[in-house]
Amino acid sequence: MNRLTNRLKIALRLVAFALCIAFSATKAQAQVLADTDPKAKAITMAMENSANEWNKGNLKAFMDMYDPSATMMMPRGPVGLDSIRSLYVNKYFKGNMPKQNLRYTDMKVRLLGDNYALLTGGFTLYGNNLPERSGRYSLVLTLTKNGWKILHDHSG
Secondary structure, three states: OHHHHHHHHHHHHHHHHHHHHHHHHHOOOOEEOOOOOHHHHHHHHHHHHHHHHHHHOOHHHHHOOEEEEEEEEEOOEEEOHHHHHHHHHHHHEEOOEEOOEEEEEEEEEEEOOOOEEEEEEEEEEEOOOOOOEEEEEEEEEEEEOOEEEEEEEEEO
16 A cells, blocks of 8 residues: 555656646746737727717717627626626716716836737826826736627726
8 A cells, every 4th residue: 555655746746847847838927018019009009099089079989999708807896898888888877978078197007918918007097177097007908700809997
C-alpha cells in the first residue's frame, strides 16, 4: 500500500508540474494597447461615437454600444439591458434630450484575448447650467460581427 501511495504521489507531482509548465507557456498576457493600435482605435472611436449620439439625444444609438446580454454593476448587483436603459431614461434624460452632455477621457484599452478587451477611463457629464459630474469606469467589451460591444459596465 505504501508503494502504491508513493507512486500515486509521484504521478500527481509530475502531472502538476506538467500542468504548470503548460499554463505558463500558454498564459495570455493582458496587454495595454497603444492608442494607435487598430483595435484600440476601433474601441475608442466606438465610445466617442456613442457619446456623440448621447449628446444628440439619440439614446437608442447610444445603447447600441451595449451587447444584448450586457450587464451593469449596481449597488445591489448586476442588472441587464432593460434596467440600464431605464437608468439612463429616468436619471440622465429629460424627454428626448440628455440633462447634460457626455465626454470620455483617459481611455486605455487592454486586450483580454483576441475578441475581448477591458476599457478603463473617465467620464464627465457637463453643461445645461448643472454642476459638472465625473467619475471612472471599467468596461468589458467583446468583438462581434457589428463591432466592439459592451458586455459589462462598471461605472461610478
